[in-house]
Ligand SMILES: NC(=O)C1=CN([C@@H]2O[C@H](COP(=O)(O)OP(=O)(O)OC[C@H]3O[C@@H](n4cnc5c(N)ncnc54)[C@H](O)[C@@H]3O)[C@@H](O)[C@H]2O)[C@@H](O)CC1
């Protein structure tokens with residue numbers, strides 16, 4: 001496995017061009033957050049905004065709308081239970097996220113199937129959390145979009161039918177090929193499966209083992225995928241910097257909270273951006 005460390009990511013993010021505006025940095029649509037799990041989609045949306053996505057729209061249960069507006073006025077919000085409206089908004093999105101706090105009920109299944117059918121090969125799609133669990137239970141196929149799955153070990157077990165002990169590099173790579181998508185397998189030293197190679201994240205700490213940490217990574221991935229043309233660069237940088245922020249905080253904090261990580265994303269991106277114009 002290739003080592004994903006500071007040397008790989010230093011200078012990897014491009015400098016923003018002076019002659020640019022929000023329309024150049026992608027439009028992320030995040031779908032998730034039922035009545036109980038609104039925090040998941042709020043964290044994911046916040047991470048996408050703080051990662052620099054040009055525009056962010058959140059499709060979520062109406063009971064989350066006020067909290068989202070209050071915490072993240074940069075984001076637009078629509079009713080995640082109005083399937084026709086969500087599909088209409090997908091047409092404007094360059095990057096789509098589905099899953100954080102989506103739930104596993106019939107309504108969640110309905111919206112997932114509609115989103116998978118509506119996405120295009122030009123769009124980038126991050127499938128996380130409950131959307132992975134639903135894909136596994138319904139045996140749904142990877143859609144035509146440029147898709148990244150972000151399972152933790154338990155979600156990967158549901159999707160791949162590999163027990164955690166069986167999740168070796170070769171078997172994981174084999175199943176990734178069947179899926180036809182990139183996979184970020186989240187754990188201590190997360191592994192990133194691309195078609196041609198596998199990377200191991202050298203950053204990360206058990207101070208990250210707290211609810212919402214994966215939702216935050218999903219939002220970062222979406223923000224990076226929305227802005228940076230090179231998919232591999234976007235994925236590697238998001239995975240590494242998410243953990244890197246926590247490593248830095250963990251020098252003085254016993255546990256690192258998703259909200260703390262999100263606040264620091266713009267700073268760490270500045271540190272790791274190239275200093276040169278190309
Ligand atoms: N504040 C919120 O609203 C939160 C919402 N969340 C949402 O809750 C939904 C369910 O996700 P969960 O992951 O909590 O529950 P899941 O039930 O999907 O996964 C947890 C199961 O996987 C197993 N597992 C094995 N290895 C694991 C590993 N390395 N990490 C985590 N679990 C592992 C656990 O033993 C457990 O049985 C998702 O949609 C998620 O986005 C969570 O992110 C927690 C915070």
Ligand SMILES: Nc1ncnc2c1ncn2[C@@H]1O[C@H](COP(=O)(O)OP(=O)(O)O)[C@@H](O)[C@H]1O
Nearest residue numbers: 152186187188204205206209211212213214215
């Ligand atoms: N012990 C650990 N070491 C390094 N990273 C960890 C550790 N525990 C959790 N993480 C990271 O935290 C995130 C957890 O994701 P996930 O389980 O999906 O959380 P949630 O669904 O609650 O948001 C992943 O990015 C994972 O790599």
Ligand SMILES: [Mg+2]
Nearest residue numbers: 129152214215
């Ligand atoms: Mg998760």
